[in-house]
Amino acid sequence: MTATGTTGDLPLAPEARPHLHLAETATARNYHPLPVVLTSGQGSWVTDVGGRRYLDCLAGYSALNFGHGHPRLLAAAREQLERLTLTSRAFHNDRLGPFCRDLAELAGMDLVLPMNTGAEAVETALKVARKWGYEVKGVPADRANIIVADGNFHGRTTTIVSFSSDPVARDGFGPFTPGFRSVPYGDADALAAAVDEHTVAVLLEPIQGEAGVVIPPQGYLPAVRELCSRENVLFVADEIQSGLGRTGTTFACDAEGVTPDLYILGKALGGGIVPLSAVVGRREILGVIRPGNHGSTFGGNPLAAAVGHAVVELLRTGDYQARAARLGEQHRKRLEGLIGHGIRAVRSRGLWSGIDIDPQLMSGREACERLLARGILAKDTHGSTIRLAPPLVISADELDWMAGQLAEVLAAQRA
Ligand SMILES: *Cc1c(COP(=O)(O)O)cnc(C)c1O
Numbered sequence: 001m002t003a004t005g006t007t008g009d010l011p012l013a014p015e016a017r018p019h020l021h022l023a024e025t026a027t028a029r030n031y032h033p034l035p036v037v038l039t040s041g042q043g044s045w046v047t048d049v050g051g052r053r054y055l056d057c058l059a060g061y062s063a064l065n066f067g068h069g070h071p072r073l074l075a076a077a078r079e080q081l082e083r084l085t086l087t088s089r090a091f092h093n094d095r096l097g098p099f100c101r102d103l104a105e106l107a108g109m110d111l112v113l114p115m116n117t118g119a120e121a122v123e124t125a126l127k128v129a130r131k132w133g134y135e136v137k138g139v140p141a142d143r144a145n146i147i148v149a150d151g152n153f154h155g156r157t158t159t160i161v162s163f164s165s166d167p168v169a170r171d172g173f174g175p176f177t178p179g180f181r182s183v184p185y186g187d188a189d190a191l192a193a194a195v196d197e198h199t200v201a202v203l204l205e206p207i208q209g210e211a212g213v214v215i216p217p218q219g220y221l222p223a224v225r226e227l228c229s230r231e232n233v234l235f236v237a238d239e240i241q242s243g244l245g246r247t248g249t250t251f252a253c254d255a256e257g258v259t260p261d262l263y264i265l266g267k268a269l270g271g272g273i274v275p276l277s278a279v280v281g282r283r284e285i286l287g288v289i290r291p292g293n294h295g296s297t298f299g300g301n302p303l304a305a306a307v308g309h310a311v312v313e314l315l316r317t318g319d320y321q322a323r324a325a326r327l328g329e330q331h332r333k334r335l336e337g338l339i340g341h342g343i344r345a346v347r348s349r350g351l352w353s354g355i356d357i358d359p360q361l362m363s364g365r366e367a368c369e370r371l372l373a374r375g376i377l378a379k380d381t382h383g384s385t386i387r388l389a390p391p392l393v394i395s396a397d398e399l400d401w402m403a404g405q406l407a408e409v410l411a412a413q414r415a
Helices: 014-025 071-083 096-107 118-137 158-162 188-194 220-231 252-256 302-316 319-336 364-373 396-414
Strands: 038-042 045-048 053-056 111-115 145-149 180-183 199-204 234-238 262-265 277-281 343-348 353-357 379-381 385-388
Touching (some): 053 396, 071 302, 096 277, 096 302, 111 118, 111 302, 118 145, 118 158, 118 262, 118 277, 180 188, 188 220, 199 220, 220 252, 319 343, 319 353, 319 396, 364 379, 364 385, 364 396
Parallel strands (some): 145 180, 145 199, 199 234, 234 262
Antiparallel strands (some): 038 045, 045 053, 111 277, 343 353, 353 385, 379 385
16 A cells, blocks of 8 residues: 555556645645545536546535535526625625525524534534523533533534544644533433533534444434423534435434524535535524624635525425435435445435445445445545445436445455
8 A cells, every 4th residue: 555545456547646646745644535536526426637437425525415516506606706705794795694594594593603614613502502501501600511422523623622532533632622521422311411500512413424324313312302401401413414405304303303402504505615614593592692702704705605595595495305315215225235245234314324344344445445446436434434425416326326336346355
């Protein structure tokens, strides 16, 4: 293996070589990308610098739920690019209000606080929860605690990695921000035991994405909701990866009939075009933030608001959610058929799957490299898991083809 991860049996386009060289000499190595250099994309497909096409089954970790270059999203972006792109929040702009109104309505909430990246929106929610705790719940100054779950992924800031259980994400970055308690994911009793009178929030992914699409036991989210309501604690749902149609409903919480106190959104909210994130909640909670408490130069800029508004329009019809549910159900059955044939387990909801490859057969990385050689982009997580999150615009035939290629990769290794 070379430093870029080329295994040697991968057909690497000659045009890719200078880019892989630059990745080694000019780019900080905070990622370990698969050896493919992409240059264009359309719908569910991307093309590399050598002209080879790949089915994108990662979709920018769900930032591309509507595929590459969705015509409605591109049109919204183009139109806004020519008109006005940035004002700062020192002034109003004519795109932010309509976007916030419609996103709040989609979420059944009152207010939207726009930011840019997911991690920023998580930070925003943590600040809101603490301030709500001091001002509304009456927690003594600087005593608030927030409960999170083991295996979480909420981003990369120093505060967020303070409550990560992943040593690779955390080690070397201390001293850490205090005020967090981590409990096993999916265990409502452990959560209840961790709550005390200074607890202001429970922060959870309704399905843990980075952990490998880990779905909590049925009844867990309703139990968390009930506990939070009883104990006067905010239920903060990080739907940055699980939300906006991915799981077959607008929010993953919907599948259990649960409404959190705050939604954290990102990734697909920017339509794969711009970074756009938001915290969405009721007035009595988000209202604790007053001028000067929080902000961002780019947060709520008119270009992002225009794209985000177009994303909300796409979601308002419910078509993408229904599509994810319908195609996801067929795809799940197909993947479950591979259990015992090189796959140990499949966890799937909508068009989002975590597949545990038998580690005796190959690593997740090796499986992804072999899929790459067959024209499929996917990414491993935690050693032997591959995560599949294709754009929701993918066709049933494309999904079938992908599952067939995966079956062949496994069969070739077992032979
Ligand atoms: C990706 C992700 C984040 C962080 O988003 P960034 O835009 O990368 O900062 C936070 N939470 C979850 C659940 C995510 O999947």
